[in-house]
Amino acid sequence: MEFKNQKEMFNYIWETREHKSELSGLPLLPKGHFQWHWQFLHVLPKGTYPKWKLNPDNVLLGTVAEHANQELYEVFTEKHTELKRQYYKEFYGKEFE
Numbered sequence: 001m002e003f004k005n006q007k008e009m010f011n012y013i014w015e016t017r018e019h020k021s022e023l024s025g026l027p028l029l030p031k032g033h034f035q036w037h038w039q040f041l042h043v044l045p046k047g048t049y050p051k052w053k054l055n056p057d058n059v060l061l062g063t064v065a066e067h068a069n070q071e072l073y074e075v076f077t078e079k080h081t082e083l084k085r086q087y088y089k090e091f092y093g094k095e096f097e
């Protein structure tokens with residue numbers, strides 16, 4: 001699925017996933033809250049991996065507090081390693097060590 005912008009992708013993620021943190025299971029802020037968009041955590045950073053900025057598989061839901069420390073969660077680090085391998089294989093045709 002292709003998205004025009006992050007807002008469109010965030011809305012898709014919100015409609016298709018449970019409204020709880022994928023890191024801790026804590027409930028998330030409701031849509032419309034001024035910090036709502038801070039609950040979308042890019043696993044592979046947007047600046048370093050721009051081709052996956054709008055890939056919903058590259059986004060985990062988390063609380064605002066978790067956003068600042070996402071790399072401390074095992075779920076996040078495992079997903080980061082998995083996606084990094086996929087990204088390098090897809091775009092560079094090689095395995096990432």
